[in-house]
Amino acid sequence: xxxxxxxxxxxxxxxxxxxxxxxxxxxxxxxxxxxxxxxxxxxxxxxxxxxxxxxxxxxxxxxxxxxxxxxxxxxxxxxxxxxxxxxxxxxxxxxxxxxxxxxxxxxxxxxxxxxxxxxxxxxxxxxxxxxxxxxxxxxxxxxxxxxxxxxxxxxxxxxxxxxxxxxxxxxxxxxxxxxxxxxxxxxxxxxxxxxxxxxxxxxxxxxxxxxxxxxxxxxxxxxxxxxxxxxxxxxxxxxxxxxxxxxxxxxxxxxxxxxxxxxxxxxxxxxxxxxxxxxxxxxxxxxxxxxxxxxxxxxxxxxxxxxxxxxxxxxxxxxxxxxxxxxxxxxxxxxxxxxxxxxxxxxxxxxxxxxxxxxxxxxxxxxxxxxxxxxxxxxxxxxxxxxxxxxxxxxxxxxxxxx
Amino acid sequence: xxxxxxxxxxxxxxxxxxxxxxxxxxxxxxxxxxxxxxxxxxxxxxxxxxxxxxxxxxxxxxxxxxxxxxxxxxxxxxxxxxxxxxxxxxxxxxxxxxxxxxxxxxxxxxxxxxxxxxxxxxxxxxxxxxxxxxxxxxxxxxxxxxxxxxxxxxxxxxxxxxxxxx
Numbered sequence: 001x002x003x004x005x006x007x008x009x010x011x012x013x014x015x016x017x018x019x020x021x022x023x024x025x026x027x028x029x030x031x032x033x034x035x036x037x038x039x040x041x042x043x044x045x046x047x048x049x050x051x052x053x054x055x056x057x058x059x060x061x062x063x064x065x066x067x068x069x070x071x072x073x074x075x076x077x078x079x080x081x082x083x084x085x086x087x088x089x090x091x092x093x094x095x096x097x098x099x100x101x102x103x104x105x106x107x108x109x110x111x112x113x114x115x116x117x118x119x120x121x122x123x124x125x126x127x128x129x130x131x132x133x134x135x136x137x138x139x140x141x142x143x144x145x146x147x148x149x150x151x152x153x154x155x156x157x158x159x160x161x162x163x164x165x166x167x168x169x170x171x172x173x174x175x176x177x178x179x180x181x182x183x184x185x186x187x188x189x190x191x192x193x194x195x196x197x198x199x200x201x202x203x204x205x206x207x208x209x210x211x212x213x214x215x216x217x218x219x220x221x222x223x224x225x226x227x228x229x230x231x232x233x234x235x236x237x238x239x240x241x242x243x244x245x246x247x248x249x250x251x252x253x254x255x256x257x258x259x260x261x262x263x264x265x266x267x268x269x270x271x272x273x274x275x276x277x278x279x280x281x282x283x284x285x286x287x288x289x290x291x292x293x294x295x296x297x298x299x300x301x302x303x304x305x306x307x308x309x310x311x312x313x314x315x316x317x318x319x320x321x322x323x324x325x326x327x328x329x330x331x332x333x334x335x336x337x338x339x340x341x342x343x344x345x346x347x348x349x350x351x352x353x354x355x356x357x358x359x360x361x362x363x364x365x366x367x368x369x370x371x372x373x374x375x376x377x378x379x380x381x382x383x384x385x386x387x388x389x390x391x392x393x394x395x396x397x398x399x400x401x402x403x
Numbered sequence: 404x405x406x407x408x409x410x411x412x413x414x415x416x417x418x419x420x421x422x423x424x425x426x427x428x429x430x431x432x433x434x435x436x437x438x439x440x441x442x443x444x445x446x447x448x449x450x451x452x453x454x455x456x457x458x459x460x461x462x463x464x465x466x467x468x469x470x471x472x473x474x475x476x477x478x479x480x481x482x483x484x485x486x487x488x489x490x491x492x493x494x495x496x497x498x499x500x501x502x503x504x505x506x507x508x509x510x511x512x513x514x515x516x517x518x519x520x521x522x523x524x525x526x527x528x529x530x531x532x533x534x535x536x537x538x539x540x541x542x543x544x545x546x547x548x549x550x551x552x553x554x555x556x557x558x559x560x561x562x563x564x565x566x567x568x569x
Contacts, residue, residue, distance in 0.1 A: 041566075053562065312432060361567060382432065
């Protein structure tokens with residue numbers, strides 16, 4: 001591309017015309033817009049963070065430091081170190097009763113996000129419809145669009161505890177439907193699915209020959225019945241691309257170590273994209289993740305227990321304030337309804353930030369069914385959460401008086 | 404030894420983190436009735452499992468001269484009482500902050516606090532060493548306290564997470 005210097009400074013409009021329409025037409029993230037409002041103000045209590053407030057346990061950090069001292073700084077195999085893949089395989093088998101061959105059915109990725117991107121890029125033929133239960137993690141629809149697919153939202157409701165129902169899924173299926181993206185436990189609602197909840201979904205998936213991308217990054221953060229992987233459902237193993245990682249349960253967000261598992265044919269296709277784009281996940285992060293699986297399960301359990309305590313505090317707190325709040329059984333978010341205040345999600349979140357100095361994410365950014373709700377992360381200390389609830393309570397009282 | 408149930412253990416852990424937590428808050432965090440928490444705390448206090456509610460203080464931050472020494476003491480145990488009598492004689496001194504019976508090269512580890520080196524040295528030479536059963540003492544002055552009761556004193560890690568994230 002030969003562009004004269006003056007053309008570069010001419011205007012942004014000229015440069016943006018070079019962009020792929022697929023990228024140009026994607027709206028910017030609602031979360032990012034809200035983040036700009038929050039800025040770097042330290043007086044604000046933030047319930048907006050979608051990551052643990054724990055630092056990666058020291059023994060995992062130390063394992064990484066030692067590996068660097070020993071000079072372990074090279075590329076690893078494209079799919080990740082054999083030791084880590086072996087450990088992931090054993091871990092999934094023990095925890096969630098799903099068995100994957102570490103040699104041909106697992107790739108260590110740059111976070112769970114890369115895994116989702118790999119899966120979609122490996123599967124999408126332009127024009128394919130990708131079904132996404134919403135409210136959901138903000139990236140699924142944009143990544144689908146970038147890949148040339150058409151995202152199709154399936155609204156879920158508080159009355160169903162934001163669970164996906166077979167009827168709602170079936171209603172959105174067309175001959176173009178190809179992939180269903182699942183994320184349970186859910187960001188932002190904290191909803192989980194039981195074996196009985198999954199059974200009718202699995203039947204619809206089989207009937208319509210869908211492939212499922214099951215994002216189970218919050219699987220370990222489960223406070224009710226034990227997490228049931230969609231891949232563990234009868235007949236679903238070969239149809240499911242399991243995505244998970246170390247960010248949430250092992251407090252390793254910045255390390256960017258995730259993984260994906262599935263049928264060898266699908267994994268082989270995803271590995272092609274992975275090796276031509278990122279080559280391999282960071283080697284030092286893989287060392288820390290391996291240490292986590294070998295010796296970090298106790299600390300993981302302690303963190304989960306702490307989240308569970310805070311979850312109770314938040315649910316009870318919101319109910320005392322007078323806001324309806326379904327009981328989330330997974331992840332680290334509560335998703336209270338703010339409809340009784342008469343404000344929209346955006347208005348509520350913006351006024352809460354300006355008037356009460358509490359940052360939470362307006363529910364509408366998470367897609368269908370999110371309007372009228374607020375996502376509040378409880379990955380913050382008990383004292384901060386208590387203070388935040390106090391402030392929200394006073395704010396809601398004030399808003400209701402105005403109304 | 405008191406055998407504790409799960410609720411009591413959890414109450415202890417939460418109070419160890421922050422002793423100012425109210426029974427109401429503890430009940431919410433643990434998902435149990437407030438009355439159950441109150442009963443558990445009362446029993447823990449009665450059984451002397453919870454001995455006292457105190458703040459962990461970093462005295463280095465306070466402009467108040469204090470010197471702490473960890474003194475390794477070798478003693479001859481007494482017939483019939485072992486180390487108990489001699490330990491009691493030592494721990495009753497107000498300047499003695501803690502006393503532990505140890506395995507290894509010495510018998511008691513005695514933590515002594517004074518306003519300055521001379522005061523601690525005087526205590527060792529005038530009170531501790533002359534005790535009949537004491538065979539030897541080795542005084543180690545602490546220069547800096549990095550961590551106490553699981554709390555890192557200089558841990559000022561700021562929350563560097565993005566204010567809002569996916």
